[in-house]
Amino acid sequence: MNFSSDNVSPICPEILNAIAAESESAALPYGADDKSRQLDAAFSALFGTDVCVIPVATGTAANLVGLSGLVSPFGGVVCHHHAHINMTESTGVAFYGSGAKLLGIDGPSAKIEADTLDRCLGSHISNGMHSVDPECVAITQSTEFGTVYDVAEVQAIGNVCQKHGMRLFMDGARFANAVAALDCHPADITWKAGVDVLSFGATKNGALAVDAIILFDPKLRRHTEKSRKRGGHLFSKHRYLAAQLLAYVQDDLWLRNARHANEAAKALQKSLENMGATAAFPPQGNELFIHMNDDLAQRLRDAGIVFRPWASIGPDAYRFVCAWNSPIELIKSLPQSIG
Amino acid sequence: MNFSSDNVSPICPEILNAIAAESESAALPYGADDKSRQLDAAFSALFGTDVCVIPVATGTAANLVGLSGLVSPFGGVVCHHHAHINMTESTGVAFYGSGAKLLGIDGPSAKIEADTLDRCLGSHISNGMHSVDPECVAITQSTEFGTVYDVAEVQAIGNVCQKHGMRLFMDGARFANAVAALDCHPADITWKAGVDVLSFGATKNGALAVDAIILFDPKLRRHTEKSRKRGGHLFSKHRYLAAQLLAYVQDDLWLRNARHANEAAKALQKSLENMGATAAFPPQGNELFIHMNDDLAQRLRDAGIVFRPWASIGPDAYRFVCAWNSPIELIKSLPQSIG
Amino acid sequence: MNFSSDNVSPICPEILNAIAAESESAALPYGADDKSRQLDAAFSALFGTDVCVIPVATGTAANLVGLSGLVSPFGGVVCHHHAHINMTESTGVAFYGSGAKLLGIDGPSAKIEADTLDRCLGSHISNGMHSVDPECVAITQSTEFGTVYDVAEVQAIGNVCQKHGMRLFMDGARFANAVAALDCHPADITWKAGVDVLSFGATKNGALAVDAIILFDPKLRRHTEKSRKRGGHLFSKHRYLAAQLLAYVQDDLWLRNARHANEAAKALQKSLENMGATAAFPPQGNELFIHMNDDLAQRLRDAGIVFRPWASIGPDAYRFVCAWNSPIELIKSLPQSIG
Amino acid sequence: MNFSSDNVSPICPEILNAIAAESESAALPYGADDKSRQLDAAFSALFGTDVCVIPVATGTAANLVGLSGLVSPFGGVVCHHHAHINMTESTGVAFYGSGAKLLGIDGPSAKIEADTLDRCLGSHISNGMHSVDPECVAITQSTEFGTVYDVAEVQAIGNVCQKHGMRLFMDGARFANAVAALDCHPADITWKAGVDVLSFGATKNGALAVDAIILFDPKLRRHTEKSRKRGGHLFSKHRYLAAQLLAYVQDDLWLRNARHANEAAKALQKSLENMGATAAFPPQGNELFIHMNDDLAQRLRDAGIVFRPWASIGPDAYRFVCAWNSPIELIKSLPQSIG
Incomplete structure (x- = not known):
């Protein structure tokens, strides 16, 4: 038994079948195929609101490309010190964010608490163009220590973000595990709570390699697509990303x-x-x-x-x-x- | 019949089977699995020299990450005006190259001619820290216009590069088609001709999504691996990249x-x-x-x-x-x- | 007699006196001093419209910081092949532009011709997120070959830019020489012709070291100021930049x-x-x-x-x-x- | 009386005279003039060892350009949380460092203590290409809270850096005040203690605008000069930077x-x-x-x-x-x- 990570697990049968089913015919590249064109509708139904879906093959790519539209080259991303984006993604946030800086804060069991966040943002003294001012908050759901923000906690963080004019990003490499644990609607801990962009993980939970950037703000689409392409993350055989994702959300897999x-x-x-x-x-x-x-x-x-x-x-x-x-x-x- | 690109083709059976075969058991992530550990040996045998293999999922990533170790943030990459890296990869070379600049030159049928290159490099007047001086040459094999450099042509370009102290990169998104057309040994148009790094394409030629960065200079490994990780291109389920590549080169597939x-x-x-x-x-x-x-x-x-x-x-x-x-x-x- | 460049000349007396006059008293740093606060008004009067003035100490900084607000990380800056920003500023445009790419075109005596520009922009085939699409045009006045765009020529270029949705930047390292040669109002070859940002050179023409970024679009101020600071170009003793500039424009010096x-x-x-x-x-x-x-x-x-x-x-x-x-x-x- | 900062003070007479003395004649640009060519010798004499001097006009530029040669795009710079580079220089370290990350640590009165540093570096668990590993330590002398590292303290930090393979950078915006306070030889708290690069401030202490990057490792010259040029910090009238610096160190001014x-x-x-x-x-x-x-x-x-x-x-x-x-x-x- 190998518990070293969930990424040691293989593809689950439903997703392997979906990949195999794509191996019969030709399909247009770069997202112009039928499967890719179903993504927005499928995830809009899942989340109960219009979303834009931009799939990539790794969780790091989903985080870095997804974040890149939420922060300026001079701005900061507030996250927990133990956040994956802070600890395990090299200097990727600065790379995709053209210099943007991570601003780590503390909290129990890898969770940011709304009160702490409010104090941190409220006490931040901007020094104009000299200082790096927070522009975005990033939380991980479920967290790096296996804990889960409940609906009220995410909502509270969303409220603090709104109060201070921050965008809100959610690293959802294990989003499915959080929703399953909370037994809530995925909307409750995302757009209804103020999340602007979610990286929706599938790789660790049965896919070969796909995590979806879910944009709840459609104005982010253009930047995010350009960032994905420039980063080398736009698949030519895009349908294989789409097929995995569609199988992943079908029948609540x-x-x-x-x-x-x-x-x-x-x-x-x-x-x-x-x-x-x-x-x-x-x-x-x-x-x-x-x-x-x-x-x-x-x-x-x-x-x-x-x-x-x-x-x-x-x-x-x-x-x-x-x-x-x-x-x-x-x-x-x-x-x-x-x- | 769809001839719009080779990337409209599906996965070929041998590679699909290799992916499916990986779906039985657990395997360590990030390249520590058995399949990934076979890559260097398999490609060293194929090329007849010790190589280091760094797989990524797209051709653009293979080009951008592969090039990033060959040019400084202040240097230039000489390529054909019609090169994919110049025309179709956004501002990716500057992105992964921390500012590095493409220097386009002309040539018939998307090919750089050794004489033209020699004149271009010989007549370049460095203006010290003011100018962008060429540090690397990039050619595409087969080219963006479907032509193929023959062995002597690649060798001549390699000689010009050596003469002027340039590193040599080969965009081999369709490398297999070139080797098949020339009926040569892959070594003849790569390391024996002076190529430092090759992006070895598989995606267009039967894989789901994998192109391998082949380093003929092992000193490039550290930088290239760090660049891959930071770019979000290090797969957790790395074995699926490896499995595709191993199937791709087995029995000359x-x-x-x-x-x-x-x-x-x-x-x-x-x-x-x-x-x-x-x-x-x-x-x-x-x-x-x-x-x-x-x-x-x-x-x-x-x-x-x-x-x-x-x-x-x-x-x-x-x-x-x-x-x-x-x-x-x-x-x-x-x-x-x-x- | 030294004609190797105008930058071999010393400070002119009026500007040296202005610097010396600042050496009597204390003054607030970073542009909060009295002299710095006069800049916008002085240059607004000079140009006959409201402008925002952001001084830096070198022409390269004025170009790079000034351009940075006019192009996205994925976009292109059309310029003449012989443009200073293309030939003599290292990889600075990509650096300050987070990857932005220079797209060189030809023209007689280092001048871009409006017709050529129109054809170039009109025939550009965008390939969506794959290609680098032009977002900005940069011209040099007077040019790198000592020629000067007349009022009609700048206006024609401005019209082409407007037609194609391009921002227009002017490298005015020798702007004074152009205005003197044309005997025109500085407005005629800048904002009235559609120029969004001008680097207004003083260093070569009598100053110690100051070139001003002139923003004709006040919405660019915030980005430009942040870019200046991050680049290390915000002077603590900002008054010495301001004093030079004020002396430079006083009494038509x-x-x-x-x-x-x-x-x-x-x-x-x-x-x-x-x-x-x-x-x-x-x-x-x-x-x-x-x-x-x-x-x-x-x-x-x-x-x-x-x-x-x-x-x-x-x-x-x-x-x-x-x-x-x-x-x-x-x-x-x-x-x-x-x- | 204005105590808001030392940067509210004007130029001191000796330096103003040196600037004025440069206003008689022509001189070659970009550091090829006589004054600029005296810099290396003058500072080598001052420090008692061969150094390379690269002047820029601001302290931020001296820090950012100076640091850029000491850290890779994937590496970290350990500094005090209150360090100027962490608090007051926007996202400049990541900008000039192609992504490099600041890793803040604590210490009394804005000082890093050698023991704390040793523990911090010793307990850092590298996660290979996933983590940002420290490559450089940066200290400020005198510190952001007005305190001064004594000779033994700098030496102790230098020893810890050597033990852990770190480069050592010193932000010396107020270096003169530290040397004056310690009454030591400048060598004692720089190269003899293991400092690789020093930003040697003059602006706050009587100059118009010049801080010198002092390289104790001559191999850093090429990168640092290229970084300075690309950043727009290479003065055409370079002699005015040199003249300030020469006057600044003459007769112990x-x-x-x-x-x-x-x-x-x-x-x-x-x-x-x-x-x-x-x-x-x-x-x-x-x-x-x-x-x-x-x-x-x-x-x-x-x-x-x-x-x-x-x-x-x-x-x-x-x-x-x-x-x-x-x-x-x-x-x-x-x-x-x-x-």
Whole structure:
């Protein structure tokens, strides 16, 4: 069992079939094909409002291209210190943002709290053209520590953004897991709460490689498309991105996969706690951060379980990530099988 | 029949099977999986020298990331005015090159001639830190007008580059078609001729989406990997890029596909000439640029043949591109079927 | 006598006095001082319309910062191949323009002709997000070959720009020499002709170091000020830029200096022609490009005259530049003194 | 009396005379003149080692251009949160550094402590191409809070940098004040302590506008010169930068000016303390940060004293900056004159 990340999982059958089904015929390139032209409608239906969908092949691309329209070359993006865009995407935000700067803030379990954000933005003293003034806020849902903003929390952050004239970006590499955990409508934690742009992840949750930039503000389309092209992220065989995304949202596949992963994580938490581990954060999505002693860690490794130490939380901390195909029954039987 | 581009073709079966075969098990992300770790060896064998392989999902990314290590932020990339990097990749070279500038030159049928290049580089008057001095030459093989540099031509360009201290980049979006047309060893038109970096295209020739940056100079690896990551082109499920590439080079699939496309283009040329068209350039790869009158163009369209006008060559000019799956027998019978 | 450039000339007395006069008292930094606050009014009076003035210390900075507000990161700036921004400012346009690309066109004596520009813009085939589409036109007044656009020519270019939705930038490093040569109102060749931004040169014409970015569109102020600051061009002792500029435009000093330089160039042309040289272009401002034989060139050098060969015009071509302090009587007597 | 900043002070007589002396004759541009060619020798003598001097007109330019050669587009610059490059230079570090990122750390009175730095660098977990790894450390001497690193402190930081393979940059906008305060040789707190590049400020300490980038590593010259030119910071009348710098270091003018400013600051501290203020930090250079009550602040303002509130230190905190021309006797008599 490999819990090192959800990106170790393969393509799920429905999406593989959708790719294979595209392998019969010719189709126009660069998004002019039939499948690509269905994207806006499909996601507008899913979100209950008109959206513009710009697919790319990686979550980093979705974040960087998606953010690029929300901040000027002289502006700042407020995010949590532990945000993926701050920790794990090289200098990509400055690259796609022509110099834009990340402004890290703190908060429990990788979450920005609305009050903290309000204080931070309210106490920021602009020094005119000398200072980097915040122009955008970026949150991750579910977060880098496996926690989930509930509907009220996102709404509160959206309100703070509106109050201070900030655009709001959501890194949704694990958006499906958050929606599944909250059992809410996707609109509730996006445009209804003030999110301008969402990176809607599919890669980690069953796709081969596709994450969609969802624009809730259609005026962003032109810049975002140009940024995508210039970054080298416009697929010629664009239909293969579209086919993956359409299969992903058809019949709620995205939610079914996410619910499975979340359930697996809950089962894993229980099994690990039974063996003596303790959760570092209340796990809500498909990521589990736990503390355990060396002995337990070694026994798990000896049993072929793969997982990663997570030093930023502590020397005895580890991350386990479940996926759409994690074997729930095996997970439940871990305490017995490892003993 | 759709000849508007080779990128309208679907995935070929061997590559689809390779993708499907990856859908059984977990694998480490970001290139640490078994398939990805085979890439350097597979391509080193193919090229007959040690190479470093850095796969990305689009040809534009392969060009831009690949070039980024060969030119400084203050330097120039000499290319043909009609080069894809100059005409069709937005401001991508400056983006990935931190400001680097394209310096266009002329030449027949989208080819740079070694003599012209030598004169151009020899007559360039550097103005020190004021001027943009050439640091790199980029050629496309096969070219944007469907022609192919022969071995001696690439070697001559390589010699000029060496003489003037230039790095040499090759945009090989249709590299397979060139090798198939020349019936040469891939080494003959790359590292043996002085090419430092090659973008080795697979997407147009049967893959879903993968082009490989081939580094013949291992010292470029670190910069190129960092540039790929920052650009958002490092796949988490990297194995799917690797699987495509390994299938593509196994049992000469890349050359078989290219030979098929080239043969189809030759048959198409013959058929069109039989109907009154004339080739704008001697077609060598899988792209065909022809002149024809409105009547013939209309009859082809009426028969459901798809192709594109090509205004940069002339008002009566059109492009037809064949692919790995073009129906050669149908193409041969065009004069009869259209009448 | 040193004709290698007008930038070899020292500060003129009026401007030196203005600098010295600022050396008595304290003044607020970054443009909040009294002198700086007079700039907008002084130049609005000079141009006969409301302008915003943003001073920097070099002509390159004035061009690059000034252009940065007129073109997107994905767009092109049409200019003459011989334009200073294309030939002598490194990769600065892409740097300040976040990737923006120069698109060189031809024209006689370094001038863009309105008809050529119209054809070029009219025949440009946008390829959507793939291509770099022109967004701005940049002309130099007076030009890099010492010629001057007359009022009708600038107006015609302005009309073409308006027709095609282009912004219009003017590199006026030697703007004073052009106005002096044309004996026109500065409005006639700027905002009345459609110029959006002008770099108004003073450094070559008597200042220590200051060129002003003149914005005819006040909406550009915010971006331009931020770009100036980020580029490191916002002076703390801003008053010294302002003092130079105010002295430069007071009592028509700028025009008096320019008239002197133009007159010197005319005298020099006459003297050189008397000695057998021929003008490469009809000299209109303070720059003179001539053809002469080796013998004459050597005799001039032997007499201590400094000037520069200009290979881009021809092997027997040379440039002579006169300045605000060129010794006109000595110049007139050159044929006698050299013999 | 205006203590709002040292940049409100005018040019000092020696430097104004040097500028005026350059106003007699012609001189070659862009650093080829006699004065500019003396710079390397003059500063090599001053520092007791071979240095390369690259002058620019602002402190921000000196910092940004100077740093640009010490960090890759994917790397990080460790600095204090309160560093000028982090707080007051827009997104300039990312701009000149092609994306390079600032990594802020804490420390008392705007100083980085060697132990903290060592822990920070030692505990940094590189995530390969995903993370931004520190490549350079930047310190300010004297600091943004008016404190001064002593010789041992700089040496300790230099040792930590060497241990971790970091380059070391020093923002010396007020370097003279630090040397004057320490009464040390300038070598002791620069190259002997491991500093690679120093921005050597003159503007605030008596010049019109010039700060010199001092390269202790000559291999940085080429990149730094290209970066300066592209940024628009290469003066055509370069001799006026050189003349200022030569006058500034001749006969220890830079130290005499700095000693005066430091002495004025000490006198001011004493006067303010006599009136009830308390120093926020031990003042060492020419900047004074104090706490005082509203009543005292108002009485000072009523007496025509100009100074600035400094909210980042506290609601009752203010900054006073003395300069080369601050009236020491008047400052001493403040308690009497204000009463």
